[in-house]
Amino acid sequence: MTYKDILKDFKERKFKPIYFLHGEESFYIDVIVKAAMNEILDESERDFNQTVLYAKDTQPIDVVDAASRLPMMSEYQVVVLKEAQEYKRAAQWEAFEQYFESPSHQTILVIAHKYKKFDKRSRIYKILAKKAVIFESEGIKDYQLPGWISEFVRSKGWNITDKACALVAEYIGNELERIVNELEKLFIVVEEGKQINEKHVEKHIGISKDYNVFELTNAILEKDIVKAYRIVKYFGENPKATHITVVLGSLYSLYQRLFKAHFAKTDDPGKLASILKIHPYPAKELIMNKRKHPAKIISRNFTILREYDLMAKGVNNGGATDAELMKELVYKLLH
Numbered sequence: 051m052t053y054k055d056i057l058k059d060f061k062e063r064k065f066k067p068i069y070f071l072h073g074e075e076s077f078y079i080d081v082i083v084k085a086a087m088n089e090i091l092d093e094s095e096r097d098f099n100q101t102v103l104y105a106k107d108t109q110p111i112d113v114v115d116a117a118s119r120l121p122m123m124s125e126y127q128v129v130v131l132k133e134a135q136e137y138k139r140a141a142q143w144e145a146f147e148q149y150f151e152s153p154s155h156q157t158i159l160v161i162a163h164k165y166k167k168f169d170k171r172s173r174i175y176k177i178l179a180k181k182a183v184i185f186e187s188e189g190i191k192d193y194q195l196p197g198w199i200s201e202f203v204r205s206k207g208w209n210i211t212d213k214a215c216a217l218v219a220e221y222i223g224n225e226l227e228r229i230v231n232e233l234e235k236l237f238i239v240v241e242e243g244k245q246i247n248e249k250h251v252e253k254h255i256g257i258s259k260d261y262n263v264f265e266l267t268n269a270i271l272e273k274d275i276v277k278a279y280r281i282v283k284y285f286g287e288n289p290k291a292t293h294i295t296v297v298l299g300s301l302y303s304l305y306q307r308l309f310k311a312h313f314a315k316t317d318d319p320g321k322l323a324s325i326l327k328i329h330p331y332p333a334k335e336l337i338m339n340k341r342k343h344p345a346k347i348i349s350r351n352f353t354i355l356r357e358y359d360l361m362a363k364g365v366n367n368g369g370a371t372d373a374e375l376m377k378e379l380v381y382k383l384l385h
Contacts, residue, residue: 065126069158077187079185354379
């Protein structure tokens, strides 16, 4: 089941006795847990029929005892176990085996096992696969971020430009919880139904309008040497603005896309976006600028990036600062 399927079932009051939530991306797990705590029981029922436990502070047998109780003046009770990843020993999970085999149908037990996948080879997982709803929360890929942001914004009643999507994705990365927190700032200041643009993002999320990694990669893509130098100079004078590893990662992604664009045999942004698994907006920019970057030069630039990645980690850098390394890097990439 997807997380949307689970939320839909909650609204339609189609409950299962156990929901086992695990995986690397915490955002979807948190959404399901919040819905379970806020939507299954009425507010008047929660005092006696909703229990929230933390694995770090609770023995497994105590969770089983809580789940085995009967609800009071309610059809169901809800038991939420948070931080289940704190149970690291097989014996701790074996304490649940009997309950998992025969769960109470008057209890809705929600187990949140965040930041890592549960061992699918284990006996407990095989029991859960038969008796519980298992939701695996997978991390989102970088190329999926702009599309995810756009869909999320539309689901809340706003629209967002392609460039604004790309800027948020580039600046924040794939931390969905942080992305949502930043977007909610925009929902406060932009009238509902209106379009969020890059100026809103720059002003209210706190991204420097002209000096960020997104603008640096654009400057290098367009071979705007003056702009690229101006941005790395700013980075050198403002170390908190970004880190050299972020710059290296973004530039590696740029050249990787450029290299693939050369051999994609299409100048259609939609087709290229599908091939590269990126949003159509950066695909269009790649098509417009790929002739400025011959494949031979791109291959050379990969070597340069690897060299500077090692120097950023302290290998043969002669004591150069990150600011000095970034200046040298940009010079070599553009000449």
